[in-house]
Amino acid sequence: MKKLKNSLKFLLWLIFFITFASEFVKIVFELNPDFGHKPLRMANAFFWSSLFLIEMIMAGLVIYFIVKYPARRLRLIILSACHFTVILALPMLLDSWSWTCLLYPWPHSLQAFDPATPRTAFYVSVFMGFAIVPLITYKWGAKAFCGYLCPHGAFFSETYGRVFSPKPMRFLRIAKVIPPAYFFLMTAALVAVIALPGSIYPLRSAQKLVYFFTAELFYFVIGIPLLGGRSYCSLICPMGYFIRTMVKCKRGNGE
Numbered sequence: 545m546k547k548l549k550n551s552l553k554f555l556l557w558l559i560f561f562i563t564f565a566s567e568f569v570k571i572v573f574e575l576n577p578d579f580g581h582k583p584l585r586m587a588n589a590f591f592w593s594s595l596f597l598i599e600m601i602m603a604g605l606v607i608y609f610i611v612k613y614p615a616r617r618l619r620l621i622i623l624s625a626c627h628f629t630v631i632l633a634l635p636m637l638l639d640s641w642s643w644t645c646l647l648y649p650w651p652h653s654l655q656a657f658d659p660a661t662p663r664t665a666f667y668v669s670v671f672m673g674f675a676i677v678p679l680i681t682y683k684w685g686a687k688a689f690c691g692y693l694c695p696h697g698a699f700f701s702e703t704y705g706r707v708f709s710p711k712p713m714r715f716l717r718i719a720k721v722i723p724p725a726y727f728f729l730m731t732a733a734l735v736a737v738i739a740l741p742g743s744i745y746p747l748r749s750a751q752k753l754v755y756f757f758t759a760e761l762f763y764f765v766i767g768i769p770l771l772g773g774r775s776y777c778s779l780i781c782p783m784g785y786f787i788r789t790m791v792k793c794k795r796g797n798g799e
């Protein structure tokens with residue numbers, strides 16, 4: 545039985561590894577148009593099919609954990625509603641992946657500011673990032689967004705992350721340096737985009753690459769299996785830092 549469990553874990557990890565390795569190939573093809581359209585089309589098709597497979601596996605894990613752990617039911621239901629709406633349903637219905645920015649607002653991403661993002665998605669994302677997140681954090685603390693709404697760290701730590709045994713978090717020094725530095729860079733990027741709207745093109749390209757290497761490749765292939773479900777949240781995420789800082793400010797005000 546233990547052997548079967550370990551084989552399934554490995555298989556799940558392998559699916560993540562292959563999916564994000566294919567995204568890496570896709571990025572390389574996109575950066576080098578000389579490779580031609582055919583390999584890019586194939587890499588695209590492979591990546592999106594694998595991603596869809598991952599989403600289906602995550603849906604299966606949600607059902608399994610809802611049945612097995614009734615105490616986590618509410619959190620899983622809310623997280624699944626957020627994740628599958630913003631990551632799957634909305635982008636598919638509205639035929640644009642830009643809609644994922646609704647629950648990936650600044651400072652998690654610059655996607656809302658991407659010229660390709662529909663204006664409605666931009667307004668909702670800005671409202672979410674600058675009004676709703678601070679408001680719910682002020683009222684309920686970090687657990688509001690990072691516990692019940694985030695379609696990334698919160699969702700994957702409760703699904704894919706639960707497949708692996710919990711690990712004590714180390715690397716505390718890195719955790720003190722990377723999230724504030726990342727947040728500072730995202731703030732500088734936001735100021736640059738507001739002051740010089742044309743700067744969004746190079747900044748967005750750079751941000752997409754950083755996001756891919758940290759929130760996807762590192763988190764899914766190394767972070768979750770070896771360091772735990774919240775590895776990206778603690779070691780990298782600028783949004784988590786933003787939220788934790790708001791909580792500290794509230795405590796500092798004596799509330």
Ligand code: SF4
Binds near residue numbers: 690782783
């Ligand atoms: S720390 Fe970042 S990734 Fe983790 S739950 Fe919070 S916002 Fe999401």
